[in-house]
Amino acid sequence: MIELLATRYAYLLMFVLLGIGLYMTIASQNLVKKLIGVNLFQTAIFLFFVAVAYVEVDGEPGGSPVVPATENPASSDLILASPLPHVIVLTAIVVGIALTAVGLALIVRIYSEYGTLREDTLREVRADE
Amino acid sequence: MADSRSTGYEDTYTESQVILTAVKVIAPFTLTYGMFMTLHGADTPGGSFQGGAIIGVTVLMLAFAFGIEPTRQWLKNSVIVSLVAGGVAIFVGVGLATMALGGNFLQYELFDTELGIPDGTKWGMEAIEIGGIALIVAGVVITLFFATAAGFTPEGRSYRTDSTDTDDEVITDD
Amino acid sequence: MIPTDINEIFLFAAAIFVLLAIAMFYRAVAGPTTQDRLLAVNVLGTNTVVILALLAAGLDQPWFLDIALIYALLNFLMAVAISKFTVERGGVL
Amino acid sequence: MSLVAYTLVAFILVTAVATALFRDVLSAIVVFGAYSLGMAILYTLLLAPDVAMTEAAIGAGVTTILLLLTIARTSRPSTERLFEPINVPALVIVGAFVLVLVTQLLPEMYAVGDPAAPVWSNPEVTQAYLEQTYRDTGVQNAVTAVLAAYRGFDTFGEAVVVFAAGIATLLVLKREVFA
Numbered sequence: 001m002i003e004l005l006a007t008r009y010a011y012l013l014m015f016v017l018l019g020i021g022l023y024m025t026i027a028s029q030n031l032v033k034k035l036i037g038v039n040l041f042q043t044a045i046f047l048f049f050v051a052v053a054y055v056e057v058d059g060e061p062g063g064s065p066v067v068p069a070t071e072n073p074a075s076s077d078l079i080l081a082s083p084l085p086h087v088i089v090l091t092a093i094v095v096g097i098a099l100t101a102v103g104l105a106l107i108v109r110i111y112s113e114y115g116t117l118r119e120d121t122l123r124e125v126r127a128d129e
Numbered sequence: 130m131a132d133s134r135s136t137g138y139e140d141t142y143t144e145s146q147v148i149l150t151a152v153k154v155i156a157p158f159t160l161t162y163g164m165f166m167t168l169h170g171a172d173t174p175g176g177s178f179q180g181g182a183i184i185g186v187t188v189l190m191l192a193f194a195f196g197i198e199p200t201r202q203w204l205k206n207s208v209i210v211s212l213v214a215g216g217v218a219i220f221v222g223v224g225l226a227t228m229a230l231g232g233n234f235l236q237y238e239l240f241d242t243e244l245g246i247p248d249g250t251k252w253g254m255e256a257i258e259i260g261g262i263a264l265i266v267a268g269v270v271i272t273l274f275f276a277t278a279a280g281f282t283p284e285g286r287s288y289r290t291d292s293t294d295t296d297d298e299v300i301t302d303d
Numbered sequence: 304m305i306p307t308d309i310n311e312i313f314l315f316a317a318a319i320f321v322l323l324a325i326a327m328f329y330r331a332v333a334g335p336t337t338q339d340r341l342l343a344v345n346v347l348g349t350n351t352v353v354i355l356a357l358l359a360a361g362l363d364q365p366w367f368l369d370i371a372l373i374y375a376l377l378n379f380l381m382a383v384a385i386s387k388f389t390v391e392r393g394g395v396l
Numbered sequence: 397m398s399l400v401a402y403t404l405v406a407f408i409l410v411t412a413v414a415t416a417l418f419r420d421v422l423s424a425i426v427v428f429g430a431y432s433l434g435m436a437i438l439y440t441l442l443l444a445p446d447v448a449m450t451e452a453a454i455g456a457g458v459t460t461i462l463l464l465l466t467i468a469r470t471s472r473p474s475t476e477r478l479f480e481p482i483n484v485p486a487l488v489i490v491g492a493f494v495l496v497l498v499t500q501l502l503p504e505m506y507a508v509g510d511p512a513a514p515v516w517s518n519p520e521v522t523q524a525y526l527e528q529t530y531r532d533t534g535v536q537n538a539v540t541a542v543l544a545a546y547r548g549f550d551t552f553g554e555a556v557v558v559f560a561a562g563i564a565t566l567l568v569l570k571r572e573v574f575a
Contacts, residue, residue, distance in 0.1 A: 027483035056509035098561030174445035
């Protein structure tokens with residue numbers, strides 16, 4: 001059991017972070033904190049992608065994905081992390097900040113319309129209308 | 130506090146000597162570093178997403194030191210529009226150029242075989258990295274910052290059309 | 304437990320610095336005022352730069368120093384942003 | 397190697413829990429900045445320097461500033477307590493979710509860094525990219541090659557999404573100028 005957890009630490013961390021992000025989006029009454037929860041959830045997914053790309057041989061970590069400048073590299077030089085998940089995460093982080101910014105703009109707008117950021121108060125205000 | 134808000138320029142906090150001096154020293158370095166990261170992304174870790182973000186962050190730094198309103202006045206709207214729209218246009222342009230040469234969208238090796246540019250693939254990639262993504266990311270980071278900093282004004286008027294007269298409500302009331 | 308190889312020593316030192324970061328995080332949680340938290344996070348940022356430099360040495364990946372440089376820059380920006388926010392509740396931001 | 401990873405996991409967990417529990421939004425944002433720092437070190441340790449740089453520049457820098465600006469433009473609840481009260485039903489649901497993931501999914505995962513993992517050992521994806529990158533494109537950084545050449549159309553879509561998000565923010569805030 002300990003062995004299992006020790007060798008899969010990144011996935012374990014990812015699952016717990018998914019839980020924390022989900023908890024924040026469900027339980028926090030404040031909209032800004034909900035958005036931070038969404039961000040946390042996102043980073044957990046990013047961690048999963050980065051963790052599957054990582055490689056090590058006999059406990060020695062490989063290299064970052066910068067290939068040697070030769071036409072036909074030796075396979076021993078190619079113990080490198082996989083570049084494809086890195087690319088996906090790279091673009092996802094940038095799209096993530098764009099998403100966060102639109103969410104924040106909506107929050108600013110909601111505040112100027114209703115004067116509150118708390119979900120329960122917002123519900124009451126909307127019910128009164 | 131209400132007075133200093135309405136004028137926006139005689140704010141003691143935006144003229145903090147410590148921040149002003151530090152930013153004056155650091156900002157050129159940040160800009161250079163962002164450009165280095167963009168230009169050098171082909172052979173070392175780094176690239177246009179990171180470089181563009183750092184270039185954008187330089188403007189954020191200036192805005193914190195000199196105040197957001199003066200920076201907004203200094204930075205022309207057309208600059209940001211040309212950064213963001215120009216980035217997309219360059220990206221599409223490179224893609225369409227390869228199509229015009231008879232290939233697929235972004236088929237870079239045609240620059241080499243058809244136009245005779247040595248290392249055409251590499252320079253095509255550098256073109257969309259430097260000209261495309263870096264400009265878009267830098268422009269969007271600056272846009273998001275200024276849009277969020279301005280907040281929401283119900284009348285929907287833009288500050289730029291106003292002169293910098295004193296009744297300009299810079300910050301929406303809480 | 305105590306490493307002998309020079310790279311191992313760098314990584315061990317990095318682990319110690321992460322432990323110190325956790326210790327510093329106590330101030331970020333407990334700190335009665337926001338200023339305490341700001342200072343704690345600022346120290347954490349500096350700590351991060353050191354950890355990244357040690358990782359760069361320990362894993363023989365000199366590019367990691369670039370990340371450390373970005374951190375050094377952004378740490379300053381974050382410190383300025385949060386400090387200006389704490390004055391007059393963001394009125395001067 | 398593993399010692400650094402375990403301590404980092406502990407650090408990230410502590411910061412994430414603190415972010416979730418702080419009642420004061422400003423403190424949560426500040427602690428979330430610390431969380432991003434820890435996450436970027438973990439990305440670095442997992443040999444993803446490009447991702448770590450992006451997380452450093454965007455996750456820790458720009459996100460924190462946008463969140464700060466938002467609470468400066470809206471409200472920040474007064475704090476009589478340090479931590480939020482625990483929401484028990486939500487905690488039960490989330491706990492069940494995490495428990496299912498850990499007990500059912502975790503044993504099925506390959507160990508972190510196992511060269512036999514399908515992502516890494518696939519001769520048609522990862523190995524092909526690593527072998528052919530320099531021959532095909534003439535750049536050494538495989539991430540840049542995949543980003544701009546092999547998946548260039550995808551990146552085009554991402555760039556336009558970022559552009560669209562900028563426009564959407566301006567529309568939501570009813571602003572007509574970019575700066």
